[in-house]
Amino acid sequence: KKTLNIAVIPGDGIGKEVTPVAQAVLEKASEGVIDFNYTNFELGAERYLRDGAILPDEELEEIKKQDAILLGAVGDPRIKAGILERGLLLKLRFALDQYVNLRPTKLYKGVTSPLANPGDIDFVVVREGTEGLYCGAGGAVRVGTPNEVATEVSINTAYGVERVVRYAFELAMKRKKHVTLVHKKNVLVNAGDMWQRIVDKVGEEYPEVTHDYLHIDATTIFLVSNPSRFDVILTDNLFGDIITDEAGAVVGGVGYSASGCINASNEYPSMFEPIHGSAPDIAGKGIANPTAAVLSTAMLLRHFGYDDIAARIDAAVEADIAELGSTKRGTEQVGNDILARL
Amino acid sequence: KKTLNIAVIPGDGIGKEVTPVAQAVLEKASEGVIDFNYTNFELGAERYLRDGAILPDEELEEIKKQDAILLGAVGDPRIKAGILERGLLLKLRFALDQYVNLRPTKLYKGVTSPLANPGDIDFVVVREGTEGLYCGAGGAVRVGTPNEVATEVSINTAYGVERVVRYAFELAMKRKKHVTLVHKKNVLVNAGDMWQRIVDKVGEEYPEVTHDYLHIDATTIFLVSNPSRFDVILTDNLFGDIITDEAGAVVGGVGYSASGCINASNEYPSMFEPIHGSAPDIAGKGIANPTAAVLSTAMLLRHFGYDDIAARIDAAVEADIAELGSTKRGTEQVGNDILARL
Numbered sequence: 001k002k003t004l005n006i007a008v009i010p011g012d013g014i015g016k017e018v019t020p021v022a023q024a025v026l027e028k029a030s031e032g033v034i035d036f037n038y039t040n041f042e043l044g045a046e047r048y049l050r051d052g053a054i055l056p057d058e059e060l061e062e063i064k065k066q067d068a069i070l071l072g073a074v075g076d077p078r079i080k081a082g083i084l085e086r087g088l089l090l091k092l093r094f095a096l097d098q099y100v101n102l103r104p105t106k107l108y109k110g111v112t113s114p115l116a117n118p119g120d121i122d123f124v125v126v127r128e129g130t131e132g133l134y135c136g137a138g139g140a141v142r143v144g145t146p147n148e149v150a151t152e153v154s155i156n157t158a159y160g161v162e163r164v165v166r167y168a169f170e171l172a173m174k175r176k177k178h179v180t181l182v183h184k185k186n187v188l189v190n191a192g193d194m195w196q197r198i199v200d201k202v203g204e205e206y207p208e209v210t211h212d213y214l215h216i217d218a219t220t221i222f223l224v225s226n227p228s229r230f231d232v233i234l235t236d237n238l239f240g241d242i243i244t245d246e247a248g249a250v251v252g253g254v255g256y257s258a259s260g261c262i263n264a265s266n267e268y269p270s271m272f273e274p275i276h277g278s279a280p281d282i283a284g285k286g287i288a289n290p291t292a293a294v295l296s297t298a299m300l301l302r303h304f305g306y307d308d309i310a311a312r313i314d315a316a317v318e319a320d321i322a323e324l325g326s327t328k329r330g331t332e333q334v335g336n337d338i339l340a341r342l
Numbered sequence: 343k344k345t346l347n348i349a350v351i352p353g354d355g356i357g358k359e360v361t362p363v364a365q366a367v368l369e370k371a372s373e374g375v376i377d378f379n380y381t382n383f384e385l386g387a388e389r390y391l392r393d394g395a396i397l398p399d400e401e402l403e404e405i406k407k408q409d410a411i412l413l414g415a416v417g418d419p420r421i422k423a424g425i426l427e428r429g430l431l432l433k434l435r436f437a438l439d440q441y442v443n444l445r446p447t448k449l450y451k452g453v454t455s456p457l458a459n460p461g462d463i464d465f466v467v468v469r470e471g472t473e474g475l476y477c478g479a480g481g482a483v484r485v486g487t488p489n490e491v492a493t494e495v496s497i498n499t500a501y502g503v504e505r506v507v508r509y510a511f512e513l514a515m516k517r518k519k520h521v522t523l524v525h526k527k528n529v530l531v532n533a534g535d536m537w538q539r540i541v542d543k544v545g546e547e548y549p550e551v552t553h554d555y556l557h558i559d560a561t562t563i564f565l566v567s568n569p570s571r572f573d574v575i576l577t578d579n580l581f582g583d584i585i586t587d588e589a590g591a592v593v594g595g596v597g598y599s600a601s602g603c604i605n606a607s608n609e610y611p612s613m614f615e616p617i618h619g620s621a622p623d624i625a626g627k628g629i630a631n632p633t634a635a636v637l638s639t640a641m642l643l644r645h646f647g648y649d650d651i652a653a654r655i656d657a658a659v660e661a662d663i664a665e666l667g668s669t670k671r672g673t674e675q676v677g678n679d680i681l682a683r684l
């Protein structure tokens with residue numbers, strides 16, 4: 001029997017409500033095969049408001065010793081935008097070199113898409129997670145004056161791009177064997193050209209995988225007009241952020257979308273989370289849908305090679321949505337319904 | 343009787359087919375009030391492929407002397423991405439200081455939206471046009487090697503932001519009095535913070551106008567889940583590019599969307615164009631829909647204060663779409679149908 005050490009960061013708002021459900025599903029599904037050794041980390045808005053700490057070094061070091069991280073959601077409207085995002089969420093992604101941000105997008109049977117004719121939607125976005133405009137390399141002068149200048153710098157390296165491109169092609173081999181590079185190479189010519197060259201080069205090593213290219217603006221059109229055209233979407237940090245939210249909306253809301261921030265070389269723990277936020281408006285009412293959090297545990301299991309257990313969780317969730325997705329249920333109820341299927 | 347000197351750049355592909363239709367409508371609608379003095383500029387892919395010229399200085403100087411520019415569409419798959427975009431389209435926007443990129447988005451009666459319940463969609467995107475990631479301030483080292491590093495720099499100035507913010511609030515005063523700032527201020531903290539501060543400051547001068555803020559990722563969700571929430575969307579160059587294409591898709595395709603690149607201080611000519619591209623796949627067949635190009639002439643007229651003539655073109659287009667939008671018609675036929683209503 002294997003033991004996995006998991007750092008649990010429930011975070012804020014509904015994060016604290018959906019994470020225990022996810023843990024319960026994880027345990028039940030893995031019974032007899034994996035033992036989970038959880039360490040809780042109280043990080044997020046509440047902690048910050050209490051003692052000003054965002055992600056202290058000692059806690060980061062503790063997290064680094066774990067096998068993986070289960071994250072709920074982080075954020076609170078009382079805190080200025082950027083503080084928790086850059087101090088906690090992005091700090092984890094960067095410090096743990098989580099260079100693959102993996103975001104499956106699937107329209108489940110039983111979920112209503114806002115599209116009139118959604119078709120069969122089932123693709124994965126492979127978003128780069130450690131470079132681009134997210135690296136914090138910007139600055140400002142004469143702040144608050146009429147002469148203020150503010151910059152944001154996107155840094156992209158062949159090293160960083162090639163490893164995520166390779167991941168996307170490997171993933172495509174296990175799927176429908178098609179990669180779509182999304183960028184804006186007609187304007188961002190330096191970075192775009194590098195991405196395209198590396199995709200072309202790596203693509204030669206995967207003759208069975210076809211690949212094409214779309215501008216980010218055109219991609220937002222196809223996500224609405226023909227989302228079933230996609231298999232693996234490969235893109236940079238900012239564009240990945242943008243299209244995964246649109247994709248989430250197209251499959252009926254980010255409530256069904258999970259996400260993995262993956263260090264694919266396994267030097268540091270990977271992190272799994274629902275892509276929804278802390279939703280302060282519905283927090284504390286016990287009505288948050290834990291489905292995305294549960295799906296993130298399946299991604300965690302797959303990361304460690306437990307594909308069969310992951311598949312059972314996915315199947316339970318899928319059956320639950322198909323049968324009961326349109327009924328009004330509380331967080332606990334959805335959890336129990338999924339548990340009952342395992 | 344007033345004379346307007348118009349630089350006409352039909353460009354490539356269907357640009358050459360829809361532009362004459364737009365000119366015919368412009369003339370008919372303005373009969374007895376405005377004379378149009380056209381100067382044709384052969385710029386675009388064909389010119390570039392023939393003699394390597396993209397936008398020669400003398401031609402740019404000639405264009406500067408005109409009152410406005412009517413552009414068709416530019417682009418050809420044989421030309422490497424970025425050459426015409428940066429050398430022609432963006433060069434015009436930057437050289438002519440067209441700092442307001444105005445993109446009305448409206449779901450016309452008779453057009454089918456891909457959304458199941460689109461609601462009443464009628465908003466305008468005010469996109470900054472001369473700064474941000476579009477300024478070309480990036481570079482690359484060790485190109486083609488495993489040590490390549492490519493950067494893209496977003497430059498934002500209080501001067502550049504404030505003028506477009508002001509434009510958005512003025513526009514909101516003539517509409518439903520609501521401005522939504524779209525950015526990613528939780529990650530792009532330097533630029534995002536400046537945008538927000540300037541919006542807050544200018545907003546105080548317009549107490550009748552309410553304003554809110556959305557992250558770009560959340561915006562892509564609302565454009566699908568609740569597009570009627572928007573009145574005036576105010577955003578930077580890159581985010582504006584992205585959401586206007588998604589918005590175009592949501593209202594049934596970019597074939598109904600026109601765009602103005604406006605120098606609102608009138609130092610240089612403004613430019614009006616359909617937002618669709620040159621569409622090489624359907625070029626030369628006489629089947630391109632000239633509606634967006636026609637709508638761009640109404641924007642041109644409004645720019646010069648001819649609101650009544652513009653309204654007549656808009657009304658003719660609206661009636662045409664409502665009555666015949668779902669029928670199969672060629673470029674010329676649509677033009678004639680619209681002309682007949684004027």
Ligand SMILES: CC(C)[C@H](C(=O)O)[C@@H](O)C(=O)O
Pocket residue numbers: 085086089090241528529559
């Ligand atoms: C909260 C924010 C920093 C984050 C991002 O932009 O990556 C979120 O939007 C996401 O997609 O995970």
Ligand SMILES: CC(C)[C@H](C(=O)O)[C@@H](O)C(=O)O
Pocket residue numbers: 186187217427428431432583
């Ligand atoms: C062609 C391209 C440079 C341009 C842009 O990105 O601005 C286009 O997409 C647009 O929206 O006008």
